[in-house]
Amino acid sequence: MSGTGTSSGLHEAVLEFDADEAVRIAAQCLAEGAAPVDLIEDCRAAMQVVGDRYAEGEYFLAELMLAGEVLKRVSDLLRPHLQAAGSGRSHGTMVLATLRGDIHYIGKDIFATLLEAAGFTVHNLGVDVAPERVVAAVREVNPDFVGFSGLLSTTFEVMRETAALLHDAGLRTDLKILIGGGVTTPEVREYVGADFQTRDAMAGVAFCRQHARAAADGR
Ligand code: B12
Structure with missing residues (x-):
């Protein structure tokens, strides 16, 4: 479902700078049992594409900012799920x-x-x-x-x-x-x-x- 950048639609939503849709899909994937780290990886791969388009002159700073906002919204949603695995004891x-x-x-x-x-x-x-x-x-x-x-x-x-x-x-x-x-x-x-x-x-x-x-x- 996730980690592939194709089937969940999360990757595409990030590339379309559609924060509401990206958050909706991420929440749905979580509800269906997706691992939050896989969802992060989908987003990271999409950000790589945004960065490459910027480097090639297709995108400008505005697009970097939009993509950054989308990713921030998704990571705000995922943070509590990433934290949930915490053991409570410091290993370092x-x-x-x-x-x-x-x-x-x-x-x-x-x-x-x-x-x-x-x-x-x-x-x-x-x-x-x-x-x-x-x-x-x-x-x-x-x-x-x-x-x-x-x-x-x-x-x-x-x-x-x-x-x-x-x-x-x-x-x-x-x-x-x-x-x-x-x-x-x-x-x-x-x-x-x-x-x-x-x-x-x-x-x-x-x-x-x-x-x-x-x-x-x-x-
Ligand atoms: C979003 C973004 C922005 C946003 C940042 C939002 C924010 N507050 O963080 C904004 C719009 C502010 C921005 C600004 C700029 N950006 Co910018 N940006 C990006 C973009 C598209 C995505 C970065 C991102 O969040 N990725 C997603 C995260 C999840 O991935 P990640 O950071 O790699 O982190 C993962 C791992 O690496 C790891 N990790 C991260 N840190 C650490 C640390 C440790 C210790 C460990 C173990 C692991 C680890 O954990 C994460 C999950 O696995 C990248 C493209 C890219 N390829 O990354 C360009 C990119 C980084 N930006 C770039 C540029 C040029 C700029 C600007 C100079 C543009 C300008 N003309 O003003 C400014 C610089 C501002 C500044 N002084 O810092 C270039 C840098 C090129 C270079 N080689 O130096 C990139 C690579 C785009 C490109 N291909 O040209 N940017």
Whole structure:
């Protein structure tokens, strides 16, 4: 029903910028037993198409904004369903941010919701976050993980700068850095000096589960 981008109609509703219809279909799919993460994936694939049309000059900023609004409405509907799986016990802590210059937040917030649902504590610093703020947050909460969400190639440099600041502050040793978001690649992971890269929130959650200090310590 979902995950294919064809049969549910959700993918098409996002591409038509029809928020009411997208929310209606998503609610119907949920009622019929669809997994919320599959519905997110349908939307993500549609957003990829919107992004490609923008890159090819077929769409402009207005279309990006419309698509963003549709996705926000759908993710607001899905959030409580994504959270429902939460265990109530923290398996570890993450400081998460979209860095300086980048204001995309929808994918970051989906990842945060899924990670919380998996039993992690997430300190979500928001968007357009200065590297120094990340360092201050890491000092304050001593997390197991730091996550950077990046949708603009211009933020790769800021990710690298932030990772270097964490290293210079002596905070990098026990810390795993994850990067995610539609424009990240394994090459970017290497450039930034991060431990993990993905464009799939569930893969990020799996990485955190695997590397949670709390789980390893039996805390
Ligand atoms: C919606 C959108 C917008 C909306 C953002 C709404 C919002 N508040 O978030 C608005 C209209 C504001 C916008 C603005 C701009 N945008 Co824009 N936008 C998009 C679009 C179409 C979709 C992004 C999205 O929400 N995707 C859906 C989510 C669910 O996917 P996701 O973010 O990848 O997240 C998933 C995973 O990656 C993962 N994940 C995300 N973060 C993290 C973090 C961690 C740690 C982990 C583990 C996992 C993880 O979890 C999610 C679920 O699996 C993309 C196209 C694309 N291909 O992504 C362009 C895109 C990102 N934008 C682009 C551009 C150019 C811009 C603008 C510069 C346009 C302009 N001329 O002003 C501005 C920049 C504004 C700024 N300073 O940030 C380009 C970037 C190109 C590049 N390589 O740098 C893209 C790629 C379009 C394109 N193909 O040209 N945009």
